[in-house]
Amino acid sequence: MNTQEKIIREKLADYFSTIFEKKLIDEIVEVGFLDKFRQGETLVDIGENMTHIPLILSGAVKILRQEREGDELVLYFLEKGDTCAISFINCINRKKSIFKGVIENDMEAIFVPVDQIDEWLAKYKTWRYFIIDSYHFRLIEMVESIDGLAFMKMNERLLKYLGDKAKINHDVNLEITHQQIADDLNTSRVVITRLLKQLHNDGKVYSTRNKVKVLDI
DNA sequence: ACATTAAGTGATT
DNA sequence: AATCACTTAATGT
Numbered sequence: 001m002n003t004q005e006k007i008i009r010e011k012l013a014d015y016f017s018t019i020f021e022k023k024l025i026d027e028i029v030e031v032g033f034l035d036k037f038r039q040g041e042t043l044v045d046i047g048e049n050m051t052h053i054p055l056i057l058s059g060a061v062k063i064l065r066q067e068r069e070g071d072e073l074v075l076y077f078l079e080k081g082d083t084c085a086i087s088f089i090n091c092i093n094r095k096k097s098i099f100k101g102v103i104e105n106d107m108e109a110i111f112v113p114v115d116q117i118d119e120w121l122a123k124y125k126t127w128r129y130f131i132i133d134s135y136h137f138r139l140i141e142m143v144e145s146i147d148g149l150a151f152m153k154m155n156e157r158l159l160k161y162l163g164d165k166a167k168i169n170h171d172v173n174l175e176i177t178h179q180q181i182a183d184d185l186n187t188s189r190v191v192i193t194r195l196l197k198q199l200h201n202d203g204k205v206y207s208t209r210n211k212v213k214v215l216d217i
Numbered sequence: 218a219c220a221t222t223a224a225g226t227g228a229t230t
Numbered sequence: 231a232a233t234c235a236c237t238t239a240a241t242g243t
Contacts, residue, residue: 189223190225191231210238
């Protein structure tokens with residue numbers, strides 16, 4: 001076994017080896033490759049073809065919908081142990097991605113080529129469950145996201161967003177500007193500034209320039 | 218000290 | 231909740 005394979009096997013041991021059967025792990029080690037991305041990089045853009053799906057080992061990815069340039073909306077975040085089931089379907093159908101994925105935190109993932117994905121679905125129960133589970137979870141997050149748009153006031157959306165962000169960062173101290181938040185929620189900076197001030201006064205967050213500390217978790 | 222960028226605010230729709 | 235227009239505060243050079 002070469003060193004590259006050894007490394008992948010070790011990385012998988014952290015999280016995925018508990019959910020995948022041994023034979024499947026062996027196959028992943030065989031065909032997968034490790035790749036790293038830095039914060040702010042675009043993992044996949046809308047309209048691109050996908051050839052691999054990531055099994056996320058560390059870091060986080062922000063999944064968003066984008067209309068035109070500068071008009072976007074964050075749907076959810078992916079972190080360790082997650083994969084993008086949507087991208088999986090994209091792979092199978094050889095369709096173009098309908099989402100954009102931006103690296104939220106420096107990310108490390110094992111990429112598995114599309115050809116195997118299909119094959120494993122029939123071959124391994126654990127893989128099947130993993131994909132279905134992932135798909136289900138993403139669907140729930142999507143519904144939550146829709147609920148947010150349809151029923152929640154902007155201040156609730158903001159609070160949820162900050163909570164999610166704190167969770168995936170494993171830190172309640174967020175380094176972010178009002179403008180960046182506004183972009184992610186597809187609203188204006190002025191609105192965020194005012195809502196943040198409210199939340200600040202309500203004791204739910206503590207915010208200063210470039211920083212928001214989430215207090216109410 | 219000056220320029221740039223982030224944040225705060227009142228008025229209007 | 232969005233937009234405008236403007237002010238004030240923080241930060242970098």
